[in-house]
Amino acid sequence: MWSNFSIALVTLLLVLVAVFLWAVAVFASGDSIPLSSVNMHLAVRNLFFCIAAFILLCITAQLPIRRPIIVKLMVGFGLLFLGAWQELLNTLVHSDWLLVRWLEIVGLPGGVLAASLGLFELGKAYRLNRLLLGSYRKIEHSLATVDQLTQLYNRRYFFATCPDLMLSTQHHGETAALITLRIANLQETNRNLGYQAGDAVLTQVARLLLRHTRSHDIAARLSGRRFAMFLPNTRPKDAEEIVQRLLMHVEHIGIRNDAGDEIVQRIDIEYVVCCAETGETFEELLQRARQNLLMLEH
Structure with missing residues (x-):
């Protein structure tokens, strides 16, 4: 039985392998843009977004939260990472693949939607845990200070x-x-x-x-x-x-x-x-x- 850490590590490695193979396929099938024509400002911005999305993906993979929430967050940040990666590739190579166009349309908006839904549910779970923790503390304080039969102080x-x-x-x-x-x-x-x-x-x-x-x-x-x-x-x-x-x-x-x-x-x-x-x-x-x-x- 794999631990949560092992599953998270394998997931991240598979994502890295997938985006690397995707980049190789795009460069092999498309036309590279000359370095002098590359918009460096846009390329640096897209690279920053890629790194930020991958860091969020790594952090999410280690969170000790319920699986339905972590799946939504992983899908959301994963799509954001793929969308930002494709935007970076677009500044370096021109490709007419239909799949590339589809990823440009779906990646970033779908990632934002899935991540927002996951964050919303994470906020609900956090508030619920706070309420439960407050209740547990009240019960603990009551057990420590109150006589349970008479409800007087002990x-x-x-x-x-x-x-x-x-x-x-x-x-x-x-x-x-x-x-x-x-x-x-x-x-x-x-x-x-x-x-x-x-x-x-x-x-x-x-x-x-x-x-x-x-x-x-x-x-x-x-x-x-x-x-x-x-x-x-x-x-x-x-x-x-x-x-x-x-x-x-x-x-x-x-x-x-x-x-x-x-x-x-x-x-x-x-x-x-x-x-x-x-x-x-x-x-x-x-x-x-x-x-x-x-x-x-x-």
Whole structure:
């Protein structure tokens, strides 16, 4: 099985052999124009066009693009090369061959048409690839930063973003609050109603967290049943009000168990609100919140 490089190389060699044999045939059958009568300016121009068309043909042969597009481009630039080559021969020899006249008529216009069609399709493919690449990057970013079940930020993004956000908040003399929450009866829900019901609880709690956050707040799922909300420029009273509104909506929610039955489930939320102290780092704030939340278990 030949590689694409081998096919391209053989194609280019065949083109060169063909135009060489064509030139020999034209010179053998036609009348050479005396050197003194040759339009050198026109000959140099046609030679330049030949070289340019052949370079485009060589570049096209190496492009890693779909075969239908590369065929159109190869045909287009090949006809341009042949047409320019024939124009160069016309400045050096006079021939009455019908095939020569046909090549003069078809070569350049046909090459321009085929190359234009190939370039148009290449542009469409490029735009499509850009759209697909953008979609892949969005998906990659989502997988790297977002918890796929709850659509909240994941633990990695939370710990990568919040320290800098807290430093910026402290630099501007503003206060920041950290709310950590835990669904106390999630394991009981999984055990009694099934994991599908537990996932529904996590999803609905996450949806409520998103509903009660501002655009610059960071809401994340830190572990199986533990969530956190980092709230820049937020006073302790405001953070407490956010939690109370959340608890009011999440106390009873409708979910489906593994059997598909819809039931109303009570959700027990344990939470801690901690506000950043002067000179405190984000790691210290998070450790203080974690210890306070652990104390609620005892």
